[in-house]
Amino acid sequence: MLKKILLILAALVVVLFAVIAMQPADFSVSRSTTVNAPPSAPFAQVNDFRNWAGWSPWLKMDPDTKVTFDGPAEGKGAKYAWVSQKTGEGNMTILESQANERILIDLIFVKPFAGDNDVEFTFKPEGNGTTVTWTMTGKNSFMGKAFSLFMSMDKMVGGEFEKGLADIKAAAEAPAPAAN
Template sequence: MFKKFVFALTALIVGFTAFVAMRPATYRVERSLTMATPVDLPFGLVNDFHRWHFWSPWDALDPKMKKTFDGPYAGPGAIYSWSGNEQAGQGTMTILDARPYESIHIQLEFLKPWPSKSNTTFTFEPVAEGVTVRWTMEGTNNFMGKAFSLFMDMDGMIGQDFEKGLATIKTLTETEAKNRLERQAALEAKAEAEAATRAAQPTEAPQANTATP
């Protein structure tokens, strides 16, 4: 009886392992959002890891999360590392390439809850309404990743985070774009008022030269 139980358990484990191994070896998550803003505003928020806390959907997972920044302040070579609770995990992001106002490529490496690597890309496409920001993540599923996909929809789970992050970027950049226009309009109105004031000021008539007889 015990041998039959061991045999059945072994067969179950082997079957489950084989089933997990047949899961997709790669994954891809992509979301996009159009924003009524100049392209430099969303590009700047993504290209500088110091500014990710304004919009990142994961930053609030652990208020006590430890963060470190290495390399250049922003752009290619910039490195951001974090270590937090079970939800935040531990990992590193490195900007591999950044083409101003076109694209940003980032390598994402998780150390916890389990090791994994993926490539993240942000693209910025000018459109009539402003700019469309597209956020993509691609990677390879190891055994743990394949097993995890049996119980969780990775596209749905990470996709929701992407949607939140993009929505926050949209709010921040559209607000700043509006403020920028208002500041510009105020400066132009001030300049026009000053020019009108100068034009309205009377000019002194030149004094006639009197010759001494």
């Protein structure tokens, strides 16, 4: 009887591993919003990591996040690293910065799970405004595939992208401070 139970459990484990292995190897999460401002306004919010404190949903989750900057103040080569009790640890580097059009970022997660993802922001003129699109793509590790059985990456971070885009919109649409 014990032998049959162990065989059944072993078979279930094999089936579970097979199901996990068959999950998609790649993921992509993308959200967009329309900003009532020229592309230069939302572009400036993203191109300088120092501006992220005003709109990053992950920094808002943990105001005690330790952030460091390296390289140029903005654009290609700018670097940003964080350590947080709530959101983990990682770093970002701007790989490409095409003024008012596109920003490509290498996003590396160190903790709680290692990962290397591409993040792209695009800024497309639409009438008197700009459509801003935030996309993250990457590879699912075996653990990522297992986790996706219960919650997709889209469900996990899509809502946070929406919050961040809403705050980028608010910052980009805010009137410029009056000169003294």
